[in-house]
Amino acid sequence: MPTFGWGTIRRFKNNVSDLKNFAARDYEDILQCAIPCFKGLFSPKLDKLVLDLLFLFSCWHANTKLQVHTESPLRVFEHLTWLLGSFMRKFKREVDGIDTHEILKEHDARAQCDISNMKTSRTKNPKGKISTAKLKKKFNLSTYKYHAIGDYPEMIHAFGTTDSYSTQSVGM
Numbered sequence: 001m002p003t004f005g006w007g008t009i010r011r012f013k014n015n016v017s018d019l020k021n022f023a024a025r026d027y028e029d030i031l032q033c034a035i036p037c038f039k040g041l042f043s044p045k046l047d048k049l050v051l052d053l054l055f056l057f058s059c060w061h062a063n064t065k066l067q068v069h070t071e072s073p074l075r076v077f078e079h080l081t082w083l084l085g086s087f088m089r090k091f092k093r094e095v096d097g098i099d100t101h102e103i104l105k106e107h108d109a110r111a112q113c114d115i116s117n118m119k120t121s122r123t124k125n126p127k128g129k130i131s132t133a134k135l136k137k138k139f140n141l142s143t144y145k146y147h148a149i150g151d152y153p154e155m156i157h158a159f160g161t162t163d164s165y166s167t168q169s170v171g172m
Contacts, residue, residue, distance in 0.1 A: 078153040101134040
């Protein structure tokens with residue numbers, strides 16, 4: 001994906017799926033470039049849902065970055081948050097039937113950890129075997145990061161925009 005303008009969308013790493021050593025601006029740039037990259041990768045039904053989700057995440061992210069929130073933009077943000085939750089649950093239902101497994105890198109890391117644990121463990125694995133099968137992976141909405149998304153509009157309403165305060169402890 002080419003860069004866009006000076007300082008608008010910066011060049012990011014070739015292997016975006018690694019998600020390593022990224023700055024916050026890189027995630028934002030990737031989100032802005034993702035829709036044309038994902039278009040046509042899935043079945044038509046899932047493709048539309050993925051593209052809609054990417055668009056919703058982009059709109060939601062843009063709303064989180066607003067430096068001034070009045071009642072009208074907050075209502076829009078609340079609606080976007082509701083839509084995002086609704087689409088995420090729909091996405092979960094759609095992908096539950098897809099057979100997905102851990103990637104090779106995750107599998108290799110787990111196998112290496114098993115080997116290391118066998119070497120240091122006093123009780124040896126009774127079978128002396130290390131799992132060679134890739135573990136199944138399922139999309140999980142029951143995590144804090146998804147739960148917390150719904151709280152953003154209310155927190156902005158209660159405390160103001162996220163750039164106007166800090167959660168950092170102050171030492172005396």
